[in-house]
Amino acid sequence: MAIDRRVFLKGAVASSVAAMLPINWVYAANRPAGVAPLDVAALTWKSAAELPSYFEILNTNPINAQPPVYMLDPATTPADVAFIRWNGKQPEFDNIDPKTWTFKVDGESCKTPKTYTIDELKSKFKTHKLKLTLECGGNSRSEFFPSTKGNQWTNAAVFCSEWTGVLVRDVLKDCDVKDDAVYTGHHGIDVHLSGKGEAISRGVPISAALNDDALIAWAMNGEDIPYMHGYPLRIVFGGRPASVSQKSATGISIRNKVHDGKKMESPAYQVPRYPVAPGEKVANEDFKIIEEMIVKSLITHPQTGTEVKLGKTLNVRGHAWAGMRDVTELQVSYDYGATWHKAKLSKPVNKTAWQQWEIDLDLPMAGYYEIWARATDDQGVTQPVVQPQWNPKGYLFNGCQRIAVRVV
Ligand SMILES: Nc1nc2c(c(=O)[nH]1)N[C@H]1C(S)=C(S)[C@@H](COP(=O)(O)O)O[C@H]1N2
């Protein structure tokens, strides 16, 4: 029996690459944005089953999946490693036609409601490219003690890709924002798991929407937005809980009150107004909306478990971000916080883009080390090394990430 050699080779290469990926993705940082590894060329995944093996799937219905942290090493996150989160049923991607897709601006505080096609958005408004950090409000939830309900994200429910689109501000202004506007309400096509109503419809204070740092985007890293990340059009706000960055977006309502869409109700995406003890029960009326994310950092290189030869310098690096603020300092410790060493830190390429840091460490003797990283923002706020304020829904965990290495 003849074996079809081409098919055989293709399969062998694909599966060996897939098997390799979770262990050590050599030179991942050099890979240009938008260029996928051989076995994951398709950015058309529609189900958990289609995701590459390096994703950790936290939930299949709805899909919630995260990559290993070291795959977030590139300064611009490739689309095929960004975490994936849906709150309800995913859209029926096969029925999406970008030619007929429309985006509607309306609401009590909109004087001139309008509907745009994607082509109209492209031709009517100036195009902008921005790198925006999207972090799930529940990123790092698994680190809270006592644990809280919800997806047990480790540290990888965050990414920073480059988005191409028009400013939310320009589009809202074209529809005449009334003076009594308070908030935006964002809309998409995906429905609640029950099949009834929107899966999620959140928003931001009107002042945030009128800044020049949020987009209605049709491209991610210069390519069509993958289905999982909001094809064909996405509202993208960096620095805020990623839940306001509506995927497969169909419109924005300009509201004359705080938006009351799905998942705006307490305690979703909210934290207590006052400090509570770990595990304490909090009444729904005692919560407030999380408007901005907070200072945090990732160690993307090396991986935990790395062995380094005594006398060899170890390059440690990652990213840092601080919601709507800039990060002004990044420090690293390899002696459990007794001493801290200042890392080299890049400036953000634009507001809310994460910043790159790196440091060369000469670990003094053979043995086991933990490496900690902590960022400080432009208001002097630093990441805690222990757990930050516990809260019932497990949001805003920003304790230091730790890795372990061995000098041999
Ligand atoms: N239409 C739609 N947009 C959505 C969601 C959703 O369920 N439906 N989830 C939000 C939440 S909670 C997060 S954390 C981000 C996740 O974006 P990503 O899947 O591109 O990482 O999308 C946000 N936008």
Ligand SMILES: [Mo]
């Ligand atoms: Mo989220």
